[in-house]
Amino acid sequence: MQWKQVLSTIKPYKPGRSTEEVKQAYHLTNVVKLASNENPYGCASTVAEFLSSASMPFEIYPDGHGTTLRAKLAEKHCVEEASILFGNGSDEIISIISRALLDEKVHTIMPTPSFPQYAHNAKIEGADITEISLKDEHHDLNDFIEAINERTAIIWVCNPNNPTGSLIPKSELESFLERVPEDILVVLDEAYFEYVTDPDHVDSVALLDRFPNILVLRTFSKAYGLASFRMGYAVGSPEIITELNKVRNPFNNNTLAVAVATKALEDDAFIDMCRELNEKQRKRYRSFASERGIHMYDSETNFVLMEVPGDADEATEYLLRHGYIVRSGNALGTPGYIRITIGTDEQNSGLLHAFTLLLQEKVESNE
Ligand SMILES: Cc1ncc(COP(=O)(O)O)c(C=O)c1O
Numbered sequence: 001m002q003w004k005q006v007l008s009t010i011k012p013y014k015p016g017r018s019t020e021e022v023k024q025a026y027h028l029t030n031v032v033k034l035a036s037n038e039n040p041y042g043c044a045s046t047v048a049e050f051l052s053s054a055s056m057p058f059e060i061y062p063d064g065h066g067t068t069l070r071a072k073l074a075e076k077h078c079v080e081e082a083s084i085l086f087g088n089g090s091d092e093i094i095s096i097i098s099r100a101l102l103d104e105k106v107h108t109i110m111p112t113p114s115f116p117q118y119a120h121n122a123k124i125e126g127a128d129i130t131e132i133s134l135k136d137e138h139h140d141l142n143d144f145i146e147a148i149n150e151r152t153a154i155i156w157v158c159n160p161n162n163p164t165g166s167l168i169p170k171s172e173l174e175s176f177l178e179r180v181p182e183d184i185l186v187v188l189d190e191a192y193f194e195y196v197t198d199p200d201h202v203d204s205v206a207l208l209d210r211f212p213n214i215l216v217l218r219t220f221s222k223a224y225g226l227a228s229f230r231m232g233y234a235v236g237s238p239e240i241i242t243e244l245n246k247v248r249n250p251f252n253n254n255t256l257a258v259a260v261a262t263k264a265l266e267d268d269a270f271i272d273m274c275r276e277l278n279e280k281q282r283k284r285y286r287s288f289a290s291e292r293g294i295h296m297y298d299s300e301t302n303f304v305l306m307e308v309p310g311d312a313d314e315a316t317e318y319l320l321r322h323g324y325i326v327r328s329g330n331a332l333g334t335p336g337y338i339r340i341t342i343g344t345d346e347q348n349s350g351l352l353h354a355f356t357l358l359l360q361e362k363v364e365s366n367e
Pocket of ligand 1 (some may be wrong): 191
């Protein structure tokens, strides 16, 4: 086969271990997955009720335009319907953007550590990649500007950033956008937007009038609790959306997923509730870490990146044995840390108990 040469340097995405797999491997009856930043409260009860009674013409191809969902999202964001692009998760939108703009001749800029799909897709397209390290735990947007060259086609910004949870203050983001040339696409990936509580934050869809070269990514996978349906969307200028639509596969979202996302938009109270519960639990993690002198990144999301004693893979394995699946920082570009999805009160109590045992064990083994 004449595979693209770059594929020899790329590994397939390795998902975290499933609860079933961990139950069998460690002979556990209860396993809690706090590894993929899903919503521990599930989805809105109105959505669950809708699902149990949903009846649809499953033999018919989906509405490839997502007409009703499109109208609702356009109204929610006060944009034209032509400003919206749907993807099979925002993952697919990242690959659509990359396919539309990147090749061997162009250059792209992204943060590191950050969401790996930007680099993954850019590599496959053969683009020249500049990765900008976080500075003091944050995107250093001045470094992004300095990295721009005449071949730069896309700048990726993850806000708040995965895996650190850090947020770019409003004024910094705006002053950065003012300095980016208009012919460079700035992707603002806001997968965790609904969880942000810091008032120094901007709904960047509102910046579209001033900066038509931005594209905002949102998802139903996180706060909406619908990760299994794979529904993400982008909001941008109709000109940009038209070009991206040429790359999008027809019928990339299935009928049920579109219907469920449409229903989910009716329940803002559920999202508000999840944001509040998450903030309360996030504070618990913050206190836990500061009381024990453990470093934890300042998170505006539904996960925390927490320092561990010793190797992150070992800490992850220890927590697995206690029934908690988390992500090792070794796989995320943050060795010495683990990323924990913030769960329910009960789940977090269990995780923090297991973490305390880990700390005690480390102290004892050093004595
Ligand atoms: C920053 C970021 N962007 C995008 C995604 C992909 O989300 P989706 O489920 O919509 O594909 C994730 C998922 O973890 C993420 O953390």
